[in-house]
Amino acid sequence: MSNSINLAVLGLGTVGTGVVSLINDNLAELKRRSGYDIRITHVGTRRQRDDIDPSIQQSDDLMSIAASADVDIVIEVIGGTTVAKELILHAIKNGKHVVTANKALLAEHGNEIFALAEANNVHVAYEAAVAGGIPIIKVMREALAANKVEWLAGIINGTGNFIMSEMRDKGRPFADVLAEAQALGYAEADPTFDVEGIDAAHKLALLASIAFGIPLQFDKVYCEGITGITLQDVDYAEELGYRIKHLGFAVRRHQDADDANSASGIELRVHPTLIPQEALLANVNGVKNAVLVNSHPLGQTLYYGDGAGAGATASAVMADVMDLVRVLSANGHGHHVPHLAFVPAALSDTPVLAAEQMVTGYYLRLHALDTPGVLADITRILSDAGINIDAILQKPAHKVGQVPVIILTLPVVESQMNLAIEKIEQLTAITDKVVRIRLDELA
Numbered sequence: 440m441s442n443s444i445n446l447a448v449l450g451l452g453t454v455g456t457g458v459v460s461l462i463n464d465n466l467a468e469l470k471r472r473s474g475y476d477i478r479i480t481h482v483g484t485r486r487q488r489d490d491i492d493p494s495i496q497q498s499d500d501l502m503s504i505a506a507s508a509d510v511d512i513v514i515e516v517i518g519g520t521t522v523a524k525e526l527i528l529h530a531i532k533n534g535k536h537v538v539t540a541n542k543a544l545l546a547e548h549g550n551e552i553f554a555l556a557e558a559n560n561v562h563v564a565y566e567a568a569v570a571g572g573i574p575i576i577k578v579m580r581e582a583l584a585a586n587k588v589e590w591l592a593g594i595i596n597g598t599g600n601f602i603m604s605e606m607r608d609k610g611r612p613f614a615d616v617l618a619e620a621q622a623l624g625y626a627e628a629d630p631t632f633d634v635e636g637i638d639a640a641h642k643l644a645l646l647a648s649i650a651f652g653i654p655l656q657f658d659k660v661y662c663e664g665i666t667g668i669t670l671q672d673v674d675y676a677e678e679l680g681y682r683i684k685h686l687g688f689a690v691r692r693h694q695d696a697d698d699a700n701s702a703s704g705i706e707l708r709v710h711p712t713l714i715p716q717e718a719l720l721a722n723v724n725g726v727k728n729a730v731l732v733n734s735h736p737l738g739q740t741l742y743y744g745d746g747a748g749a750g751a752t753a754s755a756v757m758a759d760v761m762d763l764v765r766v767l768s769a770n771g772h773g774h775h776v777p778h779l780a781f782v783p784a785a786l787s788d789t790p791v792l793a794a795e796q797m798v799t800g801y802y803l804r805l806h807a808l809d810t811p812g813v814l815a816d817i818t819r820i821l822s823d824a825g826i827n828i829d830a831i832l833q834k835p836a837h838k839v840g841q842v843p844v845i846i847l848t849l850p851v852v853e854s855q856m857n858l859a860i861e862k863i864e865q866l867t868a869i870t871d872k873v874v875r876i877r878l879d880e881l882a
């Protein structure tokens with residue numbers, strides 16, 4: 440093997456440009472750590488860029504670059520699930536190792552891509568796909584390899600966390616903060632992926648597979664975004680000692696013998712959640728991401744850092760490149776970590792639970808007519824459904840004759856809560872749809 444490793448960077452958006460800059464800035468350090476000259480030989484870009492070193496070939500023929508004989512590692516950072524998929528499959532078939540930041544592609548087509556990579560004896564590395572610069576894939580696949588993961592909870596969309604933090608701390612309007620997140624290069628090409636929770640759901644599907652050894656099942660992730668969260672709910676939550684965060688949860692559940700509505704399986708869900716203000720995750724603000732992993736026997740560990748942006752994502756891309764350089768330099772006998780952390784033949788068929796089977800606590804906000812007995816009716820319905828109330832806050836009437844009532848509950852199977860809310864909404868004293876946000880003590 441020659442003393443250099445040749446990279447092709449497909450895509451020169453925020454991440455691709457960040458990778459080019461990182462290599463320029465840290466060239467000597469990369470060589471000191473790997474023993475190789477790591478250089479970009481090709482970039483795939485639709486339009487010629489005059490800010491790129493002239494020794495690097497620029498072309499819009501990405502398929503040719505992905506198969507080029509003088510490329511060792513293909514870095515796919517164009518995003519999307521169509522052209523990117525073709526490029527990656529083509530690169531794999533041509534014996535190239537691939538590094539990608541593309542969570543949407545892997546969440547939706549990763550089972551096929553990884554199977555092809557195994558068959559062709561190449562690696563598809565994807566540290567940059569989850570939680571930006573935080574090395575969570577490496578930690579979960581390698582450092583926690585001896586643990587049994589019970590649950591994980593993460594703030595895994597930097598844009599959404601940035602928006603929620605700015606709204607809460609500065610009262611800034613949603614659209615204004617989103618525009619800033621786009622300008623800073625945090626948001627997806629289609630920012631509805633960020634604010635509707637889809638980006639977080641992609642990342643959660645990946646995390647869940649490497650946590651529990653199940654095939655990727657993005658289509659089974661329950662998904663809610665942040666667009667329905669009002670400043671009113673943010674304030675009520677704070678008053679009760681909680682904070683609303685957009686979280687992804689992957690939870691191993693065991694059937695509760697005393698609760699016929701419960702089931703065994705895995706919960707995969709992303710949604711706004713009330714968590715205690717003093718929880719570390721409640722204090723992860725701005726573009727920061729954090730993933731809290733509860734595993735046996737280690738217990739809880741927390742991983743924190745920048746979840747989006749050029750530098751953070753390029754750092755994760757190049758960490759994968761460095762790993763692959765070590766594999767390449769070992770002439771095929773290098774370190775091989777299974778793509779989804781568990782050997783492919785040992786993936787488990789443990790079911791992902793349906794949304795109605797999930798178990799969480801709740802914050803409920805109801806608008807009630809200020810009439811005698813209404814609170815008694817509400818609490819009777821909740822108690823009949825076996826739902827334990829943890830706190831009630833009744834605010835003075837803010838419109839003539841109407842009072843907002845806030846109720847926090849202990850964890851309950853979702854189907855029971857659905858039934859109770861249906862009954863509450865039928866009460867004549869309830870004037871609006873019940874607002875519900877999930878709540879988790881993270882204990």
Ligand code: HSE
Nearest residue numbers: 596597598626627747
């Ligand atoms: N749009 C993503 C985020 C980028 O805001 O987290 C990093 O995956």
